[in-house]
Amino acid sequence: MFQQFTPNNPLPQGAKVPVEMAVFSPEVEAEIDRHLAKYPVKRSAILPLMFIVQRERGGWLDPPGVAYLADRLGVRITDIWEVATFYSMINTEPVGRYHLQVCKTLSCKILGANRVTEQCTKRLGIKPGETTEDGLFSLSEVECLGSCGTAPMMQIGFDYYENLTGEKVDEIIDRCKSGELSNGVR
Amino acid sequence: MFIGAIGCEPLQLRRVLLDDSASLEVYRANGGYEALKRVLDGMSPDDVIGEVKKSALRGRGGAGFPTGMKWGFVPKDSPKPKYVVCNADESEPGTFKDRYLMERDPHMLVEGMLIAAYALGARANYIYTRGEYRYLIEIMDRALDEARAAGLLGEKILGTDFNCEIYTHSGAGAYICGEETALLNSLEGLRGHPRMKPPFPAVAGLYGCPTVVNNVETLTAVPDIIKMGGEAYQKLGTEKSGGTKLWSVSGHVNRPGVYELPMGYAHMEKFIMEDCQGIAGGRRLKAVIPGGSSVYIMPASDIVGKDVRMDYEGLVAAGSSVGSGGFIVMDETVDVFESTKNLTEFYKHESCGWCTPCREGTDWLVKVFERMDAGGGRPDDAQLLLDIVDNIEGKSFCPLGDAASWPIQSAIKKFPEDFRRRVAANGNGTDGGNKDGLPTA
Secondary structure (H helix, E strand, C coil): CCCCCECCECCCCCCCCCCCCCCCCHHHHHHHHHHHCCCCCHHHHHHHHHHHHHHHCCCCCCHHHHHHHHHHHCCCHHHHHHHHCCCCCCCCCCCCCEEEEEECCHHHHHCCHHHHHHHHHHHHCCCCCCECCCCCEEEEEECCCCCHHHCCCEEECCEEECCCCHHHHHHHHHHHHCCCCCCCCC | CEEEECCCCCCCCCCCCCCCCCCHHHHHHCCCCHHHHHHHCCCCHHHHHHHHHHCCCECCCCCCCEHHHHHHCCCCCCCCCCEEEEEECCCCCCCCHHHHHHHHCHHHHHHHHHHHHHHHCCCEEEEEECHHHHHHHHHHHHHHHHHHHCCCCECCHHHCCCCEEEEEEECCCCHHHHCHHHHHHHHCCCCCCCCCCCCCCCCCCHHHCCEEEEEHHHHHHHHHHHHHCHHHHHHHCCCCCCCEEEEEEEECECCCEEEEEECCECCHHHHHHHHCCCEHHHCCEEEEEECECCCCCEEHHHCCCCCCCECHHHHHHCCCCCCCCEEEEEECCCCHHHHHHHHHHHHHHHCCCCCHHHHHHHHHHHHHHHHHHHHHECCCHHHHHHHHHHCCCCCCCCCHHHHHHHHHHHHHHHCHHHHHCCECCCCCCCCCCCCCCCCCC
16 A cells, blocks of 8 residues: 555655556546547646546545546646645545535525535435545535526536425435435546 | 526527427527528628627626627737637526526537637637536537537538537636636646736637637627627617626526526516516515626615616616626525625635635635624624725736625625624624634724
8 A cells, every 4th residue: 555645645745656556447548538639738638537537536536546647647746636626526535425515605595505405414414524434425515506596406426406495305315325316427 | 497588589598498409400490500601601700700899799707898809809910729718617606597508509609609710710619618517518519529420510611611629628616717817727727727917818818829718608699690790689789788698597586597688678676576576475675686696786775666777887877787697686584794694605715815815805704704693793893894805806816806895895885784783792792802813903
C-alpha cells in the first residue's frame, strides 16, 4: 500500500509521486480518446476525464486515478489536484453509492427544501455532509441546480427528482435500498 | 409547470410542446435549418452580423450586452483560429430557461451556433454545459450526431465550402464558470478563475484566440433573426432590446414555468396575478426578485398598482434589472432577512477565492447573518452588513462581488423591519461580547 495523498494530507515536499496508476478497460480508454479528440489542447479534457475516472474508481478521484490523469494529460499531479479541489462535483473523498444532493437555494428553500433534507436525515440517520456506515448513502446540501420551477428537488448522481414531498422522498429512498433505482452515475 | 408564450406568438418556444421536439425530423418539419440554408445561399458574414445588429438582440445571460456589437469586436484579419462558445452553465439561482430550450429544442441551438460560427469564421466550437445538466449534454450529443449524419455539421455543410464542428463540454459544479472568462479558463482545463479584462475574449479568449461567448437563449434567437430579418425581430420588442425574452418563474405562484414574453411586456402586476395565476394559497405578494438572485429585490409596493414594464429600461426604472430573467416570487410568509441570508450563503459558497474582497467579504457577511439569526443581532448589524458590502461592491475582480452585494443593499433598504426584528431583545447582542471575532463596532 502507499500513503493516501488527499487535499487534507498533501504530498510532502520532495516526496516521490505514488507509482501505482489506475488501469482501465479498452472501452473506457476509447471513451477517453473520444473526449481528447475534441480539443487542440489535451488539458481541456480534464473535467470530462475526471468524471470518467470517478465513475470507474468507485465514485471518487482516488490517488491511482489522479496519477493516471496526470500521466494521460501530460500534467503534474498537483495540476490535477488544483482542478479537482475547485469543482464541487469532483469528489476528492469517497462518497456513498447513492449521493443524495438536496438543492438548498432560494426557490427550493421557500418551497420546502428543509423538509426534504429533514426527511432524508430521518430516514438515513445522517446529516448533510455525512455517509451511512454501510456506504450506501451520502447526503449533501447543494446550491441551485436549475430546477426552480419544479421545486423542491434533489439530484442523485446525475438524475433529477423534482416536485418532492415527504412521501416521494420515502419512496425514492426505499427504491434505492432495494437497488431498483439507478444511482445516476454515468 | 407551464411552458409557453404570453402576449406574443411563441418564437423560441415554438416547438417545445411538439411530440419528439428534440428530433431533427420535427425540427426540419417546423422551419428548422432554413435560416442556415439562407445564410449559406448567399449572405456574407458581414450581412449576418448586420442583421443581428439590426435586431437589437441583447445577451440573455444576464449582462444584456448587444450581441451584434460583441460579434463585431472579433478581429477579421486575425490569423488565429476563432471560436464560438455557448454558455450553457445556467446556474444563476432562479433561472432554468436554457435547460428547457436544450431539452426540447436542441437543434435550434445547433443552428444558432452554426450561423454564429459562419459569421465569425469559427471552425471548432464548444457548448459549455454545467456538469449537473448531464442529461442535456446527452441530448445535445444526440442532436449533434443527427446533424452530422444529415450533412449539417462537419465538412462541406449543405454542400458548400463551410466547415464547422460543435462539441459538448461539461463543467463540474461551479457558479463562477458562468462568467465568460472563468468559463474559458475552465474550458482550458484550469480552475474557474476569471481573467483580467481587457483583453476581452473577442480578442484573446479560448487558447488566446478570438472568441465569442454567448448564452443559449442568445444563440437560439439567431435563426429567427435571419429568417424574419433583424428589423422585424427588433419590432417584436422595444427599440433598445429587440425580440422576446424567456422568464423562468418560480416561488409562490400558482403556475411556475418558463414564459416567453415580448420585450417591453407592459405590466408586471398583471403578469404575476393573471399570467402566473396569482399567489399560491391566496396569500399576499411580498417581494419579487425579477432577474435571478443577483439583482435588486422589489417589494410588492413597487409592483402592485405600478406600471412596471418588463424590459431592460423598464426594470431599471422600477429599481431592479432583467438579469437572467430568473423571476422569483415570494409571498408574505417569507422573511427577507432569511431569503437574503440564503443568497449570501450561496455567494460565499460560489466565490472562487481568487480576489480578497469577494472571498473574505462574503465570508464575513455570512458570519454577521449567522450571528443575527442566532439571536445575537446588534443594533448596528445592518449597517455593518452595508459597510462590508461597500468593501466588496465595485472592488472585486469580477461581477460576483457585485452580485453578492446588491441583494443585501436592496433588502436592507426595502425591508428594514425584517432586519430590525433580528436585533436581540436586550438590544446589545446575546453572544456576550466579541467571542465570534466580529468587531464590536
